Amino acid sequence: MADTIRDRIKALRKKAKLTLDQLADRAGLSKSYLWELENRELPRPSGEKLAGLARALDVTVDYLLGSENLESAEDKAFFREYQAMSPEARARLRKLAKALDE
Template sequence: MKFGTRIKDLRTRRGLTLDQLAQETNSSKSYIWELENKNPPRPSAEKLAAIAAALGVTVDYLIGTDEQTLEKAEDKAFFREYSSLPEETRRQLREMAKILGTKKGK
């Protein structure tokens, strides 16, 4: 899958408009449109990171440099976010995960 196609696919899956993704990444609507539709796109590393964060995936997944699945990319992005949270928040999330894991088994 091409870079632009991945952005558009992820954006639409998350229910974001071009305007919304542009706003979340401090970009213009036309810039996001160009990334989705022009070949080859040439985004800066800063913009790539912002777009990946807004879409909840890794930069590697977005540009297709590895063979990870969307689910694994989302997990990696979540873990990076989780790692930057305060310790108390991480503790609470671990407790919630235990509770949810217990309910799933029933």
Template sequence: MSFGPRIKELRTAKRMTLDQLAAATGSSKSYVWELENKNPPRPSAEKLSAIAAALGVTVDYLLGSDSQSLGDAQDQAFFREYSGLHPDTKRQLREIAKTLGGKRPT
């Protein structure tokens, strides 16, 4: 899947509108539409990073230049965000993960 359709698929899966993704990335609605629909898109590295963060994936996943799965991309994005958290928040998340780790989904 190419860059534009990948952004659109992730955006719609998160139930985000073009306006919402544009606001989250400091872009205009028309710019996000162009990224999703024009070929080839030419976003800056800064915009790529902002879009990846807003969609909860890595830039590599957006670009399709990596063989990583969506789950792996989401995990990496989560761990990057986690690393910048306050130590107390990290502790709380570790406790939650430990509690949830003992439970199996039904």
């Protein structure tokens, strides 16, 4: 899909139809910093900033760094969200998954 961190961030933001402002808010970053990440050759962002971006874009830090494919990253991000759900919500989701697989 994309070759660099900036390419991956920009492509995921556009895929999610998020503006710079929206992604910056979700990731806990400033709009100007996010713009620079997408448009300039900067040193690698900190782990904390990458973690915020990964959560906001529903992928993993490994994907943003280029060491994981998108499908695997999305699956891991989904499981991260699943683990944070209430036991009742997880039970409903498992039931739904079984119905979809039939």
